[in-house]
Amino acid sequence: xxxxxxxxxxxxxxxxxxxxxxxxxxxxxxxxxxxxxxxxxxxxxxxxxxxxxxxxxxxxxxxxxxxxxxxxxxxxxxxxxxxxxxxxxxxxxxxxxxxxxxxxxxxxxxxxxxxxxxxxxxxxxxxxxxxxxxxxxxxxxxxxxxxxxxxxxxxxxxxxxxxxxxxxxxxxxxxxxxxxxxxxxxxxxxxxxxxxxxxxxxxxxxxxxxxxxxxxxxxxxx
Numbered sequence: 001x002x003x004x005x006x007x008x009x010x011x012x013x014x015x016x017x018x019x020x021x022x023x024x025x026x027x028x029x030x031x032x033x034x035x036x037x038x039x040x041x042x043x044x045x046x047x048x049x050x051x052x053x054x055x056x057x058x059x060x061x062x063x064x065x066x067x068x069x070x071x072x073x074x075x076x077x078x079x080x081x082x083x084x085x086x087x088x089x090x091x092x093x094x095x096x097x098x099x100x101x102x103x104x105x106x107x108x109x110x111x112x113x114x115x116x117x118x119x120x121x122x123x124x125x126x127x128x129x130x131x132x133x134x135x136x137x138x139x140x141x142x143x144x145x146x147x148x149x150x151x152x153x154x155x156x157x158x159x160x161x162x163x164x165x166x167x168x169x170x171x172x173x174x175x176x177x178x179x180x181x182x183x184x185x186x187x188x189x190x191x192x193x194x195x196x197x198x199x200x201x202x203x204x205x206x207x208x209x210x211x212x213x214x215x216x217x218x219x220x221x222x
Contacts (some may be wrong), residue, residue, distance in 0.1 A: 068110035070167035
């Protein structure tokens with residue numbers, strides 16, 4: 001029985017390798033059939049795409065993308081949000097340990113996802129904005145696209161209800177709102193081992209003034 005299973009697996013692997021080889025050959029033959037003009041046009045298109053991507057990256061970097069940084073006051077929040085399409089803002093408090101955990105992950109993601117601006121704002125220096133957005137649980141991440149708050153990550157309930165969640169888990173959660181260019185499957189968290197109490201709650205669209213937002217908790221998550 002074991003021998004039959006091994007034979008079947010060997011045949012499957014052999015067929016897969018053959019199909020892969022045929023696809024590679026097809027691509028190579030396609031390139032061989034191209035004349036010089038077609039090859040030149042292909043190179044030009046790729047070069048143009050690279051130049052466009054580099055230009056876009058430089059524009060993002062000039063607006064403060066590519067690094068996780070703190071803004072000094074709530075006044076700065078509106079200006080930062082206005083000039084960038086995608087923004088993740090961490091509302092934190094110095095005395096809350098979990099905010100330092102979030103800092104660590106966002107610093108990594110800011111370098112990886114240059115298309116998005118990553119900010120942090122001390123809630124004690126932003127009483128007006130915190131009230132308008134109904135920020136009641138610390139830490140809270142506001143996820144904004146085109147100046148509109150699309151979603152919130154409140155505490156760690158969407159991240160497995162644990163302090164030691166991986167950066168990939170937060171990356172997945174941000175990708176669910178399309179605030180970053182996420183290459184994974186938004187329907188499947190990166191960890192297949194789900195802990196009891198893990199949940200993911202989508203929040204309806206709302207403006208950065210936070211109309212219609214109602215937090216699940218009236219207490220601060222320390």
